[in-house]
Amino acid sequence: xxxxxxxxxxxxxxxxGTWDVLNRNAGEIRRRAGRAIRIARVADKDVNxxxxxxxxxxxxxxxxxxxxxxxxxDIVIELIGGTGIARDLVLEAIAQGKxxxxxxxxxxxxxxxxxxxxxxxxxxxxxxxxxxxxxxxIIKALREGLAANRIEWIAGIINGTSNFILSExxxxxxxxxxxxxxxxxxxxxxADPTFDIEGVDAAHKLTILSALAFGIPMQFGKAYTxxxxxxxxxxxxxxxxxxxxxxxxxxxxxxxxxxxxxxxxTLVPARRLIANVEGVMNAxxxxxxxxGATLYYGAGAGSQPTASAVVADLVDVTRLITADPEHRVPHxxxxxxxxxxxxILPMGEVxxxxxxxxxxxxxxxxxxxxxxxxxxxxxxxDAMVQKEPGEGEQRVDIVMLTHLALxxxxxxxxxxxxxLPTVVGKVTRIRLEALL
Ligand code: HSE
Numbered sequence: 001x002x003x004x005x006x007x008x009x010x011x012x013x014x015x016x017g018t019w020d021v022l023n024r025n026a027g028e029i030r031r032r033a034g035r036a037i038r039i040a041r042v043a044d045k046d047v048n049x050x051x052x053x054x055x056x057x058x059x060x061x062x063x064x065x066x067x068x069x070x071x072x073x074d075i076v077i078e079l080i081g082g083t084g085i086a087r088d089l090v091l092e093a094i095a096q097g098k099x100x101x102x103x104x105x106x107x108x109x110x111x112x113x114x115x116x117x118x119x120x121x122x123x124x125x126x127x128x129x130x131x132x133x134x135x136x137x138i139i140k141a142l143r144e145g146l147a148a149n150r151i152e153w154i155a156g157i158i159n160g161t162s163n164f165i166l167s168e169x170x171x172x173x174x175x176x177x178x179x180x181x182x183x184x185x186x187x188x189x190x191a192d193p194t195f196d197i198e199g200v201d202a203a204h205k206l207t208i209l210s211a212l213a214f215g216i217p218m219q220f221g222k223a224y225t226x227x228x229x230x231x232x233x234x235x236x237x238x239x240x241x242x243x244x245x246x247x248x249x250x251x252x253x254x255x256x257x258x259x260x261x262x263x264x265x266t267l268v269p270a271r272r273l274i275a276n277v278e279g280v281m282n283a284x285x286x287x288x289x290x291x292g293a294t295l296y297y298g299a300g301a302g303s304q305p306t307a308s309a310v311v312a313d314l315v316d317v318t319r320l321i322t323a324d325p326e327h328r329v330p331h332x333x334x335x336x337x338x339x340x341x342x343x344i345l346p347m348g349e350v351x352x353x354x355x356x357x358x359x360x361x362x363x364x365x366x367x368x369x370x371x372x373x374x375x376x377x378x379x380x381x382d383a384m385v386q387k388e389p390g391e392g393e394q395r396v397d398i399v400m401l402t403h404l405a406l407x408x409x410x411x412x413x414x415x416x417x418x419x420l421p422t423v424v425g426k427v428t429r430i431r432l433e434a435l436l
Contacts, residue, residue, distance in 0.1 A: 003036035004318045007067035007098075009089060010079035011044045011053055013187070014103055014130065017307030018077065019053060022314070029311065033318040037311075039077075043067045068093040075317055077310060078102040081191070087111050094118045094126070099321065101313040103130035103306055106195075109204035109220040112211070116331040123325040127313035132205040133158060133282045135305030136298040137312065142212040142286065143333040149288030151213040153253035155266075155435055156284035157277050158205040160300040161188045161196035162228050162248040167278040170236050170245070176229060188280050188301055198227035199248060199263040206250030209284070210261050214254060214342065215334030219261065222344035226264040235357060235428060238399045239267050242383065244355075245275040246430065258345035267355050267401075267432040273297075274435065285435060293435075348408035353382065353432040356400045358417060359424040362389050366422045367398065373420075377413035379405040395424055401432060 008015055019039060022029065030036045039057075043064040044050040050060050061067050068076055068089050076093040080086045083106050090107065093100050094115070102108070108115065108128055119126045129139045133156070142151070157163050161183045168179040180197065183189050188196075195201040203223040211218050228248050239246050244267040253260040268275040273295055277283040282300025287293045299305035320328050330336060360366045367386070374381060380403040389396045402410070414427045 001035040003038040004033070004074050004314070004321070005038060005040040005072055006314065007041040007043070007070060007073040007076045008039050008058075008079070009043050009064045009067060009077060010081070011042050011050045012079065013303045014306045014310065015042075015044070015077070015079045016053055017303030018079070018310045021304060021307045021311050025311075029315060033315045035318060037314050037318055041067045041070055041073060064089055065092070068098065069096055073098055074321065075099045075101060075314060077314070078104055078107075079310075080104075081106070083107050083110050087115075090115055090126070091118055094122050094124055097122055097124060099125045099127070099317045101127045101310055101317065103128070103310060105131040105201070105204040105208060109207040109218055112208070112218040116336070119331065120336055125317050125320065125328060126331060127317055128208070129313045130306045130309035132208050133284055133296065134160075134298065134300040134302060135308040136282060136284065136296045136300065137309065138209070138284050138296050139212065140312070141294070141296060142209065143329055146286060146288050146291060146294070147333070149290045151254070152287040152289060153251065154206075154209050154213055154284060154286050155249050155251045155274070155433060156206070156209065157247055157274065157282050158250050158284065158300065159196050159199070159202040159248060160280035160282055161190070161193070162199075162202070163277065163282070164188060164280045165197070166228060166231070166236075166246060166248065169231070169233065170240070173233060175233075176231065197229050199225040202248060202250045202263045206252055206261060206263055209250070210252035210259060212333045213252060213286070214259055215332065215338060215340050216259065216342060217339055219344050222261060224262040224264065224347040224350075228265050231265055234397070235355075235430060238357060238385070238397070239355065239430075240270070242267075242355075242385070242399070242401065243270050244268060244432070245270050247275065247277075249433065251433065255345055255350070257349065258343045260350050261344050262347065262350065265430050267430055268435060272435055348406070348411070350407045351404045352407065353404055353434070354402045354410055355428075355430040355432055356402065356414070357428040358398050359395050360398055361422045361424070362394055362396045363422060369420055369422070370398070370417055373413050373416045374402070377405070377409040379403075379409060379413055
C-alpha cells in the first residue's frame with residue numbers, strides 16, 4: 001500500500017518533535033499502522049529553520065494554504081495554535097476532504113462544534129489526542145477505554161506551568177512572580193502566559209474533556225475560570241498544616257441539576273496521589289460508575305511527549321482511513337445525533353467545601369459574629385484554626401474549612417464578613433475537593 005502523505009503546518013516545538021518521532025520510529029509505526037506514514041509537505045513562517053530540520057526530505061512552503069490545498073496530502077497536522085488562521089486552515093483542510101490532526105485545545109474548545117460538524121459532513125476525521133495532557137492518552141481512554149461507564153466526574157492537573165509554579169512555591173518558598181519567570185525561561189508557558197496562570201488553558205482542555213465525558217457540545221464560554229496569581233505563601237502553608245496541597249484543578253462533574261465546569265485552585269488531601277503530582281507533570285482523575293476512579297499521569301507538554309500523541313493520532317487515522325465513516329469512533333465519544341442538552345451549571349449553583357482565611361482583630365465576640373453569619377447562610381464549619389498573634393500584634397489569621405456549601409451562599413457570607421469592622425481586608429476562599 002502506498003504511504004500516507006501528511007502535510008505539517010508548523011515545525012516548532014511540537015512539529016519538530018513529530019518530525020523526529022515519525023522518522024526515528026518509522027519501522028515500528030509502519031508495523032502498527034499497516035503502511036508507511038510520511039510527512040510530504042511542511043509549512044512554516046521560518047522557512048530557513050524548517051529547511052535545516054527537514055533536510056530535503058519534504059517539500060517546504062511558506063504559505064500553509066498551499067499545503068491544505070495540495071492534492072497529494074491525505075492528513076493535515078495543524079500545529080500553528082490560536083483560533084485565527086489555524087481555524088481557517090483546519091476548515092479548509094476539511095473542505096478539501098483531508099483528515100486533520102491537531103494539538104490546538106483553544107481552537108477545539110471555542111470552535112470544535114463547527115469543526116466537527118464540518119468534518120462529519122465531509123466524512124473526515126479530526127483527531128486531537130495532543131490537545132489535552134500532552135502525551136497522556138486521555139482522549140483515547142475517555143472515548144474508548146471507558147466507553148462502558150457513566151462518567152461521574154473528572155478532576156485534572158492539566159496545566160503544567162501552573163503546577164510547576166505551585167510546586168516551586170511550596171518546595172522553595174519562592175514568590176509567584178519568581179517562579180513564573182523560570183517557567184517562561186524553560187519554555188513551558190503558553191505564548192500568552194496569562195492563559196496558564198489564569199486558568200484559561202486548563203479551561204480549554206477541561207471543555208474538551210467535559211464534552212467527551214458527558215456527550216455534550218463544547219461550551220468553553222460557560223466554564224468558570226480562576227487562576228493561581230492571587231495565591232500566597234500563607235495559604236500554601238495553612239493548607240499544608242491542615243493536611244492539604246493546593247493544586248490548580250479542572251473539574252467537571254455530573255450534578256443533579258447540570259454539569260459543573262470549573263477551573264480554580266483547590267485544596268486536595270495531601271495523601272491523594274494527584275496531590276503529589278509535581279512540577280510540569282499532568283494528571284487526570286476520571287471517576288466512572290463501573291470502573292471507579294482511574295488516574296492518568298504523564299508529561300503534559302514538551303516536544304516529544306506531545307509528538308507522541310500527534311503520531312498516535314496519525315496511526316489511528318491511517319488505520320481507519322478506508323473504514324466506513326459510520327464505523328469510526330465519534331469525535332465526541334457519543335454519536336453526533338446523541339449529544340445531550342444537559343446545561344452547564346452556573347457557578348452560584350455549584351456545591352463545594354471551602355477553605356476560608358480571614359484576618360481579624362483579636363477581641364471578644366469577633367469569632368461569634370463570623371460564625372453567626374456562616375450559620376445564617378447555612379454554612380457548616382468542619383475545622384478551624386486560629387493562630388496566636390505575634391508579639392505586639394493585635395490581628396490574627398483565622399482559617400476555617402467548611403462542609404459542602406452552595407457557592408452563592410458562600411459569596412453572600414463572604415461579603416457580609418468583609419463588612420464587619422473587626423475583619424481586616426478580604427476573605428480568601430479556596431474550594432476543597434476530597435476526590436473520593
Ligand atoms: N502551557 C501548557 C502547559 C502547555 O503549561 O501545560 C501544554 O498545553
